[in-house]
Amino acid sequence: MxxxxxxxxxxxxxxxxxxxxxxxxxxxxxxxxxxxxxxxxxxxxxxxxxxxxxRASARTLAGGRSDIVVLSIPDLPIGPSISRFVEELATSLAKHGLTLFTHLMSAHGRPLADVCATVEAAAVLGFGSFEPETVAALQRLGVAMVEPVDADYNASMGPIGRLQAEHLIERGHRRLGYALPAEPGFRQMAEGRLRGAAAACAAAGLPAPVALIADPEAADAEQAVSQWRELSVTGVCAFNDEVAFAVLAGLRQAGLGAPQDMAVIGADDIPTARFATPPLSTVSIDLAEAGRHRAEQVVTGLAGERVDLSSALVKVALVHRATS
CATH class of the missing domain: 1.10.260.40 (lambda repressor-like DNA-binding domains)
Structure with a gap:
């Protein structure tokens, strides 16, 4: 055709x-x-x-720059929280006449600079810092703004873990565990949340959480539960809600339940958390607000004004349900 x-x-x-x-x-x-x-x-x-x-090139000549913002996303599972962030970022940028393109980073995909050259990107955002050579290549293309979008999100990692641990400590737990994700790509975020949980334990005069990987495979999760039980762990902070579901599955596999045998709290407050059996205690993260905030920063940066990337506006809040 x-x-x-x-x-x-x-x-x-x-x-x-x-x-x-x-x-x-x-x-x-x-x-x-x-x-x-x-x-x-x-x-x-x-x-x-x-x-x-x-064409994009015509719009660029007419307006002095294109209206394209590229968001580079790592090749990792994209959960509801990140989806909310991307949706709000795209909606907020559109209100300012900007269009969001997403680029999935992959070993087999096109290099970011090639994609940005094709769409004539005005700004490039990324989950994580860019390599210096990538930044240099984008700047040679005339990209006006190259920034990580996760400054706000990463800044919230410690407070998330701290809030989880403080909640369990307030509920009377004195030996905590921390359920790590099996996916290596999440390790940096998981370590940030673990540090927050450890800080809360230290402030309460308690030992650091016992960190174990809780794989979604029930047998692996049951093994982690058994190890925590042997070490007198009574409450577990999970990296996110999906990992918390794995811990709950491990408890069921071992013939145990939450919170009577082991309290569990997740993070992200994904839609299915409230429908878990029992409903999952968690920490909600307002990534929609973070998306709006980042869009405003992009608009400010493209206008040639100084952008303050140090302000972390991600709001976190405890959601207490039945598992803790």
Missing amino acids: TPAKRTTSADVARVAGVSRTTVSYVLNNRPGEVIPEDTRRRVLEAAERLAYRP
Whole structure:
């Protein structure tokens, strides 16, 4: 099947009976150019009838930069929390006339710089710091802003773990465990949350949490539960809700339950947490607000103003349910 020919500004000019320059002035709303209202109407009607969409390069020339923001996402499982962040980031950017593209980092995918060159990105955001050579390549392409989006999120790792541990300590638990994810890509975030939990234990004069991997495979989770029991652990902070579900499965496999045999608290407050058996205690993370905040920072940066990336606005809150 032969693809249809793309509509150009020349086609719009021909149908409207004007020059391509006039089409450019009208569609880009060039300041200082006085276009008769009848001419403006003919151009807009022609563009609508022909379903004309300017190329990214044309938009860049007209506006001084493109309207594309690229978000580079690591090749990891994307849960509901990150999905909420991306959705809110895209919605907030759209309110400022910016379009979000997502690029999944993969060993077999196209390099980030190649993707950004294709779409002529104005800004590039990423979960994690970029390699210096990547930053240099993006800057050579004229990308105006290259920043990690996880400054806020990573700053919340410690408070999440601390809030989990403080809750269990307040409930009377004196020996805590920490359930780590099996996925290596989550290890940095997990260590941040573990440090927060350890800080809460230290502040209460308690030993550091016993950290074990709780794989979603029930047999592995049951083994972790057995080790915690042998070490007199009565409450477990899980890296996230999915890992907490694995701990609950391990408890069931061992003929035990939460919270009577071992209290469990997760993190992220994914939609299924409230429907677990029993409903899962967890920590909610307002990543929607983080997405809106990051979008405002992008708009500020593209306007040439200084962006303060040190302000961590991710709000966390305890959600107490039946497992603790």
